[in-house]
Amino acid sequence: MFKRHTIASKLLIYSLAVSLVPLIFFSIVSYKLYSANMEKELRAELGFKADNIVHDLRIYLKEKEQGASILSTRKTLIDTAPRLISSFNSHSSDIATIDKEISDYISYFINFYGYYDIFLLSPKGDMVFSYLKEGDLGANINSDPNKFSEILKVFGKAKETRQPALSDYGYYEVSKKPSIFIAAPVMNGGKFEGVVVCQIVQKNVDEFLGEYSSFGDTGEIVVGHKISDDEVLLQGGLRFVPAAAFKIKRKMGGPIALPMQKAVNGEKGIGFDVDYRGEKVLAQWQYFEPLHWGIVTKIDVKELYRPVYQLQYMLLIIGILSTLSVIFVSILVSRKTTVPIISLTKSARAVAGGDLNAKAEITSNDEVGELSRAFNQMSAGLKSSVVSIDELNKEIEIRKQVEERLRFLASIVESSSDAIIGKTLGGTIISWNKGAEDVYGYSASEIIGKSVSALAPVELKDEMIKILDGIRRGERVVHFETKRLTKDGREIYVSLTVSPIKNRSGSVVGASTIARDITSRKIMESRLNQTLLELKRSNKEMETFTYSASHDLRAPLRAISSFAQFMQEDYHDKLDETGRGYLEEIKSGAKKLDRLVQDLLTLSRVSRIRNPYEVVSTYAIIKNVFGRLLYDIKKKKVGVYIQAGLPSIKCDKVKMEQVFYNLLSNAVKFSSKGIYCAQRVEVGYRDAGNEHEFFVKDNCIGIEPKYHAQIFNIFARLHTDKEYEGTGAGLSIVKRVVEDHGGRIWVESELGQGAKFIFTIPKEPKKDILEQIGG
Amino acid sequence: MVHAIAMDETSFRSVNILLAEDNEADVKITIRAFDKAKLKNNLFVVNNGEEAIDFLYQRGAFQDANKYPRPDLILLDIKMPKVDGFQVLEKLKSDPQLKLTPIIMLTSSKNEEDIVRSFTGGAASYITKPVNFEDFSKMVNGFNFYWQIINKLPPQK
Numbered sequence: 001m002f003k004r005h006t007i008a009s010k011l012l013i014y015s016l017a018v019s020l021v022p023l024i025f026f027s028i029v030s031y032k033l034y035s036a037n038m039e040k041e042l043r044a045e046l047g048f049k050a051d052n053i054v055h056d057l058r059i060y061l062k063e064k065e066q067g068a069s070i071l072s073t074r075k076t077l078i079d080t081a082p083r084l085i086s087s088f089n090s091h092s093s094d095i096a097t098i099d100k101e102i103s104d105y106i107s108y109f110i111n112f113y114g115y116y117d118i119f120l121l122s123p124k125g126d127m128v129f130s131y132l133k134e135g136d137l138g139a140n141i142n143s144d145p146n147k148f149s150e151i152l153k154v155f156g157k158a159k160e161t162r163q164p165a166l167s168d169y170g171y172y173e174v175s176k177k178p179s180i181f182i183a184a185p186v187m188n189g190g191k192f193e194g195v196v197v198c199q200i201v202q203k204n205v206d207e208f209l210g211e212y213s214s215f216g217d218t219g220e221i222v223v224g225h226k227i228s229d230d231e232v233l234l235q236g237g238l239r240f241v242p243a244a245a246f247k248i249k250r251k252m253g254g255p256i257a258l259p260m261q262k263a264v265n266g267e268k269g270i271g272f273d274v275d276y277r278g279e280k281v282l283a284q285w286q287y288f289e290p291l292h293w294g295i296v297t298k299i300d301v302k303e304l305y306r307p308v309y310q311l312q313y314m315l316l317i318i319g320i321l322s323t324l325s326v327i328f329v330s331i332l333v334s335r336k337t338t339v340p341i342i343s344l345t346k347s348a349r350a351v352a353g354g355d356l357n358a359k360a361e362i363t364s365n366d367e368v369g370e371l372s373r374a375f376n377q378m379s380a381g382l383k384s385s386v387v388s389i390d391e392l393n394k395e396i397e398i399r400k401q402v403e404e405r406l407r408f409l410a411s412i413v414e415s416s417s418d419a420i421i422g423k424t425l426g427g428t429i430i431s432w433n434k435g436a437e438d439v440y441g442y443s444a445s446e447i448i449g450k451s452v453s454a455l456a457p458v459e460l461k462d463e464m465i466k467i468l469d470g471i472r473r474g475e476r477v478v479h480f481e482t483k484r485l486t487k488d489g490r491e492i493y494v495s496l497t498v499s500p501i502k503n504r505s506g507s508v509v510g511a512s513t514i515a516r517d518i519t520s521r522k523i524m525e526s527r528l529n530q531t532l533l534e535l536k537r538s539n540k541e542m543e544t545f546t547y548s549a550s551h552d553l554r555a556p557l558r559a560i561s562s563f564a565q566f567m568q569e570d571y572h573d574k575l576d577e578t579g580r581g582y583l584e585e586i587k588s589g590a591k592k593l594d595r596l597v598q599d600l601l602t603l604s605r606v607s608r609i610r611n612p613y614e615v616v617s618t619y620a621i622i623k624n625v626f627g628r629l630l631y632d633i634k635k636k637k638v639g640v641y642i643q644a645g646l647p648s649i650k651c652d653k654v655k656m657e658q659v660f661y662n663l664l665s666n667a668v669k670f671s672s673k674g675i676y677c678a679q680r681v682e683v684g685y686r687d688a689g690n691e692h693e694f695f696v697k698d699n700c701i702g703i704e705p706k707y708h709a710q711i712f713n714i715f716a717r718l719h720t721d722k723e724y725e726g727t728g729a730g731l732s733i734v735k736r737v738v739e740d741h742g743g744r745i746w747v748e749s750e751l752g753q754g755a756k757f758i759f760t761i762p763k764e765p766k767k768d769i770l771e772q773i774g775g
Numbered sequence: 776m777v778h779a780i781a782m783d784e785t786s787f788r789s790v791n792i793l794l795a796e797d798n799e800a801d802v803k804i805t806i807r808a809f810d811k812a813k814l815k816n817n818l819f820v821v822n823n824g825e826e827a828i829d830f831l832y833q834r835g836a837f838q839d840a841n842k843y844p845r846p847d848l849i850l851l852d853i854k855m856p857k858v859d860g861f862q863v864l865e866k867l868k869s870d871p872q873l874k875l876t877p878i879i880m881l882t883s884s885k886n887e888e889d890i891v892r893s894f895t896g897g898a899a900s901y902i903t904k905p906v907n908f909e910d911f912s913k914m915v916n917g918f919n920f921y922w923q924i925i926n927k928l929p930p931q932k
Contacts, residue, residue: 074924104789105924111812112920547886554883554906559800562908566807587907594906601885 011337012330019326027315035308042282042304043270048637050270050284050297053221060208061290064200065164065182067113072164072184072196076105081120081186081193088128088138099129106131109198116175116201120186121155122194136174147173151197154183158195162187168292169205169225169235171246178202178235178246180291202236202245209236218300222276223293224250224257226264232257232294234276250276259283263294272301340368344375356383419494419515422501425472425508427452427464439494439517441487452513455484457491471500471511481518493522539607546604553597561590599729606733611652613765618660618694619646621653622683625660632668636679643684649692649761655737656761660696662730663757667698691743691760699754708747734759741765790923791817793846795827795863796881797855804908805850805881808915816919819843824858827851828866831873846876847928851898853882853889861892868897875929877922 071077080102087095106118110131120129121141130137141148141155150167157165164184172179180200186193209221220239224232230252236245250257252264257276262269263285270284275298283298340363350358356379360372413420419439422431429452432444440447440455447454456464460483467477477498484494494515501510564586572580622642626633633640649656660683667681682697703711712735734757738745742762749755792809796802802820809818821827829835830843837843849867853860860880867873877899882889885903893901902918905911922928 070924107812108920108924111916112924551884551886554904555798555801558804558883558904558906558908558911559798561906562804562807562911563800565908591907 011334012327015326015330015333016323020323023319023322027319031311031315034311038307046282046284046297046299047270049219050286050295052635052637053297054286054288054295057208057288058290061166061182064113064115064198065166065184067109067115068182068184068196068198069164071106071109071118071198072186074105077102077120077196078186078188078193082188084120084128085122085126085194088122088126095128102129103131113198114200114204115198116177116179116204117199119151119197119199120194121151121197123159123192125152125155128194132175134174150179151181151183154181154197155195158183158185159192162192166290169223172199175199175201178205180205206236206245216299216303218281218303220298222260222296222298223288223291224260224264224296225291225293226252232260232264234260235293240277248276259285259296259298260294263287263296265294336364337368340364340372344368344372347375347379351379351382419513419517421452421513421515422510423452423513424510425468427468430510436515439486439492439515440484446487457483457485460484467496467498468511471498472508474500474508476500484515492517493519543604543608546600547608551601554594557590557594557597561587561594564590603729603733603736606655606658606736609654611654613650614653615648615650616653616656617646617648618656618685618692621657622646622660622664624657625664628661629665629668632665636668638668638679638681641680641682643682646683646685647687647692650763650765651741651761652737655740659734659737659759662734663696666730667696667755667757688760690764691762693758693760695756695758697754697756701755702751702753703747703749703755704751705749708749711747712745789817790848790928791819791844791846792848792850793827793830794818794820794850794881795822795824795855795860796820796850796852797822798852801852801904804911805915808908808912809919811912812916812919816923817844819846823855824860824863827863828858831867845931847931848922849876849878850881851878853880853884853893861896864893864896864898877926877928879918879922 080098084095084098084102086092087098106129109115110118117130117132117134119127119131119136122128125141127136127139127141136148139148141152145152150170150172154165154167157163162185164182167179167181167183169178169180171177172181178201182198182200184196184198186196209223222234222238223236224234227233227249232250232252234245234248234250234257238244238248241248250260252261254261256274256278258273259281260276264287266287268286271282273281273283275281275283275296280301281298282301282304283296285294285296287293288295340361344360347358347360358379360375362369362372362376414434416433416435417438419436420431420433421429421436423429429447429450432442432447436447437443453461453464463482467480470477477496480496480498482494482496483491486492495518497514499512500508501512503509564583568575568580568583575583619642626640632638664681664683680699682695684695684697686693686695712731735745738759738761742765743760745757745759747755747757794802794805796805802822806818806820809816819830821830826836827849830837831845831849833840833843833845851860851863860882864878864880867876867878874897878897879900879902880889880893880898881902881904883904890901902914905914
């Protein structure tokens with residue numbers, strides 16, 4: 001006892017020392033590496049985001065500029081402009097009529113491009129047309145260079161360059177709104193007829209910038225304009241001070257809003273700094289030339305380091321857990337070592353006491369195991385020298401058993417409920433068991449010596465002859481289903497197995513037939529087929545119903561949602577805040593329901609439409625899917641990795657594309673959420689014998705194991721609407737298609753660890769059961 | 776030879792649009808979306824395919840050619856009582872006088888078979904009605920912009 005304890009405690013101390021020291025070391029190193037790595041990733045991420053904003057802003061402005069260009073080159077406008085200008089100059093009353101005509105036309109552009117107002121300026125700078133007529137109509141923009149400063153600039157530029165021109169973002173006194181102006185020259189052949197000016201106002205700009213303020217809890221995009229040498233005016237995107245755009249100014253050279261100061265000075269960079277609120281942030285700053293904007297994309301340092309704190313906590317838990325497991329393992333090891341020694345000691349004592357059967361238990365292959373084995377060999381050697389007479393008795397016992405078995409076999413033949421018949425090659429029956437009597441109704445004495453042809457219906461006599469011919473050549477017939485006649489003339493279904501009987505020299509002398517009555521099974525089968533057909537029909541009806549029901553549901557939904565909207569618009573003043581809130585709820589409810597209905601539609605379509613299987617290259621499928629997702633992949637800067645050597649598989653091509661599309665678009669969607677994601681999506685393959693095994697892996701949010709089964713259910717939703725748009729039908733569809741092919745799908749994931757969706761497709765996909773029975 | 780007159784050159788004649796739609800709520804929603812776009816169109820509404828055909832041939836209740844002019848564009852629902860959208864489409868496309876008028880299918884159905892059938896039958900466009908009114912309104916804006924600014928309509932006799 002004393003010794004055992006010593007071994008155990010020594011082991012414990014050694015292992016703790018050996019395992020904990022590197023563990024502590026490893027924790028410290030990985031913590032440091034992780035923090036450094038995360039900071040690197042965050043910087044890259046923020047850089048991506050910021051670049052995206054600038055990219056989208058360019059596209060946004062380009063689109064607005066395009067609208068101005070299209071309008072300025074329409075024949076209607078080119079023809080109308082000189083008419084307007086000449087009646088303006090001659091103070092003709094025609095101007096009201098022309099104004100009204102062109103207003104209708106202009107309204108299309110206002111509506112379509114979302115401009116606030118559109119003006120037409122004569123070559124001299126007279127404002128001869130304004131859609132909104134806010135009070136600037138009729139003025140010459142040269143008359144008040146202060147008020148019209150931005151319009152003057154773009155007018156001059158468009159006139160001079162004959163190209164569209166973009167103004168800065170500034171406060172426009174006439175509209176009392178911060179505005180951007182886009183001018184496009186109106187040219188008739190080579191003749192300059194005037195300038196069209198389209199106005200965009202703060203509301204549009206804020207909507208645009210606001211879309212980006214959603215990243216993280218504290219992410220924000222701030223734009224600023226240097227209004228003088230020592231002041232910056234913040235012009236939009238303020239998440240923390242709503243409605244403060246154009247009101248907050250910061251001093252150049254001051255202690256706060258440092259990234260903005262750098263941005264408006266034309267610098268580009270990324271780093272930790274103090275923002276306009278005096279808060280410490282990780283920021284990216286850059287200058288946006290077209291609008292002379294400084295753009296700062298930033299997120300609070302507090303938010304950034306949240307995961308690092310989580311890591312610290314996690315490392316602590318890992319430390320405690322590993323200490324506990326080291327203790328546990330060393331106790332286990334010491335037990336493993338000492339227990340066999342004790343047992344060996346026991347056995348040695350038993351042998352010494354005369355028990356030659358005593359054996360040492362061999363529990364391991366180590367030195368102790370070797371010792372036990374040697375001990376056993378020794379005791380066996382002792383034992384074998386003692387002779388026994390038991391052997392003789394055993395021999396007699398075996399003979400008895402053989403006789404018994406022969407009798408047994410004979411009684412099996414006799415008692416079998418299958419008919420077992422022996423016949424000559426000529427077809428004469430020579431043996432007939434009890435089962436044959438039951439199946440065919442003839443007793444053995446009645447039938448032995450007669451021809452088997454008595455058992456076949458007239459139309460099947462030939463079949464019987466053919467079988468016997470085969471037997472002569474040594475062929476067997478196995479589980480052949482056919483019809484036979486009973487003594488009382490009933491037709492029954494039987495399953496036949498006919499084998500040649502050979503004599504000692506190997507030549508065929510007769511045949512044995514085992515016939516099983518399968519009449520009731522055949523009846524069941526035909527009933528089953530009937531039921532399957534009915535099932536198929538009702539399935540089809542169900543699908544058609546789902547389709548048309550979900551389809552018809554959309555019209556009333558549109559009514560609910562739209563009339564709630566009309567009520568909001570028309571009775572806005574009569575409703576209080578609560579009433580308006582209720583309408584908002586109605587609308588959002590209808591919207592959700594619509595999404596569900598649409599998912600139902602998609603799912604029902606997957607079930608309804610079946611395409612024949614063909615051999616397709618999965619690489620080609622994935623390439624196609626990528627084409628469809630390219631916009632998101634580029635926009636969200638997701639790194640995509642496709643394993644080489646993807647196979648060609650036999651499948652429904654359209655649906656398989658849907659499977660990859662749903663999985664990949666999920667992965668891309670998830671990968672782009674949250675600032676902590678290293679955006680990476682991987683598609684891989686493994687040959688799993690009878691099956692192809694594919695996986696799609698992302699490394700983002702991940703899914704808690706308790707949800708793993710649920711996510712494949714239709715409409716399961718793990719994320720609130722805010723976090724993740726879309727419903728659960730995507731994965732249900734994937735599951736449906738994979739299972740229709742006879743494959744399986746599952747997910748491997750932990751919360752925060754990314755998700756790996758794995759599915760298999762059999763190399764020989766199973767056919768649809770409903771299709772098998774002739775659909 | 777038919778001389779196509781571009782919409783842009785027709786001064787600012789208002790465009791006549793015929794809407795064939797049986798769902799009362801959808802009619803109101805469509806009218807409101809057109810109003811909201813503040814466009815100078817004349818929108819005529821009929822409630823089923825039979826009325827649509829009467830309207831186009833200016834017969835039955837629609838004999839007064841001044842009150843019920845031939846439309847420049849037709850917005851056609853598919854599922855309608857009596858005569859459905861496909862039947863109207865087939866009828867118009869087989870009539871040499873009416874076959875130039877662009878027909879735009881405006882429906883709740885996203886069914887592929889319906890889409891294929893519409894274009895095969897000679898529809899000029901296929902639009903699904905959004906559930907949300909803001910989207911509906913945007914759709915009407917886009918529709919008007921395309922059909923009345925970018926596109927050139929065939930001439931009216």
